[in-house]
Amino acid sequence: MLLFVMSQQAMARTLIIEGLEEAPLKWMGHEEAKGIDIDIMTEVLNTMGISDYVFRFVDTGSRLLHNARNGTSDIVLTLSMNNKRAKYLMYPDEAHLLLDWRFAVRAEDKDAIRFEEFSDLSNVRIGAAADYSYTSAFWNSGLDIQTVARNDLLIPMLLQKRFDAVPVNYLNTIYDSLQNRYRDKVAFLYPPLRRAPYYNVFSRASDYPGKDAFLADYDKIIREMRDDGRLLEIFERYLGADGYDWWQSQYSQ
Incomplete structure (x- = not known):
């Protein structure tokens, strides 16, 4: 899974990940980004061995999509499936949230x-x-x-x-x-x-190397996190006992 990542590290630049602030999914804390989405994406990137990345927040949804459309950002956090957006965004197979x-x-x-x-x-x-x-x-x-x-x-x-x-x-x-x-x-x-699935999506205009392989690895890691309890741990970190109920309603039915 990670051979692609190792071969691309010398070519890669800082991975730019953007989103809108909305607790508990994602927001800027005192010194760093926090939230369920942030922790999920951080775990994915750590598993891939990618350490050069930055989370950025923008003020409006229109700015978020504009940046993705022109390749100013690489990944957009937590969007629903939309055929119009799919023309300029690459959706993974796996939804990380319902x-x-x-x-x-x-x-x-x-x-x-x-x-x-x-x-x-x-x-x-x-x-x-x-x-x-x-x-x-x-x-x-x-x-x-x-x-x-x-x-x-x-x-x-x-x-x-x-x-x-x-x-x-x-x-x-x-x-x-x-x-x-x-x-x-x-x-x-x-x-x-x-109920609707939400995805972390890649900009088609992004010049970050190896986007297709990145998404394939991303899908595999999300499935592993769902099965091995890492997703549940993140949900419980922010939702307490309700984190288990929410996880169970999403992934155990």
């Missing part, structure tokens, strides 16, 4: 509110952010959905009992609940409202 949108409810209601189909929520007060797409099935479900201006209002309004269920980014909300000490006050309904 990101969910789930309904959050108050912990006291976790046994009373179930979600298998939208009709299960017909008598539930549901809040949603007006400018979020979620899924077309959600908006067309016929449920009595009350909208708010900002996504960050949903959990406070849930805990204030103004709503009974709200769709949220599961990973971000778990992390926020741990950081702000309300984890014991919320529960999440399964199955997810929406």
Whole structure:
């Protein structure tokens, strides 16, 4: 696996990896980049024997994609599959994350509110952010959905009992609940409202040597990390006990 890497080291330059700041996936700490994505990519590169790399953050998604399109960056962290983007990005086979949108409810209601189909929520007060797409099935479900201006209002309004269920980014909300000490006050309904695979992708315009071989090695290492517990260890580092539940929901079904 690593013969390619060893033969390319003399030719290689600094590998430029870019992303948008979003905890717990990736953000700039006091002195270095931190987050689930950062730790996964660092482990992959260490396994490959690549030490000359840098993580950079940009302000907007349009800037992120512009840099990838013209080869200013080599790798972009955590993008969903998109046919238009695939024209200028090389996607690996392996998704390193499956990101969910789930309904959050108050912990006291976790046994009373179930979600298998939208009709299960017909008598539930549901809040949603007006400018979020979620899924077309959600908006067309016929449920009595009350909208708010900002996504960050949903959990406070849930805990204030103004709503009974709200769709949220599961990973971000778990992390926020741990950081702000309300984890014991919320529960999440399964199955997810929406789930999508996310990938670390290579710029087609990048002149970093051996991109095809890099991606082949990347896929193999991600599979190994999934099987040998390294991915689980990273998830638990940021999500505590919820890291195991999240890993299990992604990779054990």
